[in-house]
Amino acid sequence: MKMNEKVAIITGASSGLGKATAIAFAKEGANIVMAARRPEKLNEAADYVKSLGANVLALQTDISKADQVVQMVNLTLETFGRVDLLINNAAIDYPSPITELTTDQWDQIIGVNLSGMFYASKAVFPTMMKQNSGYIINISSVAGKKGWPNATAYCATKFAMAGFTQALNGEGKPYNIRCSIVYPGGMDTEWHTNPNPKRIDPEAVANFLVHMATQDPRFVVNEAVVSPINEGGYP
């Protein structure tokens, strides 16, 4: 059990990659904090992770609301006393041409994908500084490497995550806090309404996240593109 006694917060854990990641870290013995908005999906996912024997805290949280994110981290500390890993995974998109993308949709995409990452990272950082250890993994996308039509706001957030990650990695170094960015390619999740057999299972990406988080803490995988070999999304 490579993550015994460790505490991992995973945002967007009610489905897809977030849920798969909660399962993968639970199997390595971590205590898991699962955050998302939909209580039924969240509790169902949390019950499954508990059934694996993990200690689980399921917290209904809208990551785009700073006060809710602070509450999420406070409850984590009250329950488990520390935070070793934060995975900023929650994201949304409203695929549409720029002429149809509303300013409200733009604000929401920025609010969840970017501001949510900032609120959560800021909220855990003081604890990680005191611990003199910690790891933050930000989930971007191949849409953070290449711009796609009908995804201006989404791509803008996924590209921007790179600058945030690099800057924060530098800030964390004196405290042994590491910060990485992962760029998944197409994954078979609720994100897509149409099936495509070329997509990768979120479990495969989740297992890769475990691999990253269990390396020697004296080095960091700064960034990783994890895309299906037979999908055209990334060269």
Ligand SMILES: NC(=O)c1ccc[n+]([C@@H]2O[C@H](COP(=O)([O-])OP(=O)(O)OC[C@H]3O[C@@H](n4cnc5c(N)ncnc54)[C@H](OP(=O)(O)O)[C@@H]3O)[C@@H](O)[C@H]2O)c1
């Ligand atoms: N699927 C793909 O092909 C693909 C490819 C590249 C990158 N990604 C990235 O992978 C990550 C996970 O996506 P996925 O494929 O697993 O899709 P998903 O199943 O739709 O998962 C998205 C998660 O984010 C949560 N979420 C959305 N808004 C939230 C908010 N305001 N506060 C808290 N949680 C929120 C959702 O839960 P609630 O609705 O319950 O809040 C859900 O659990 C995202 O960052 C996405 O950009 C996905």
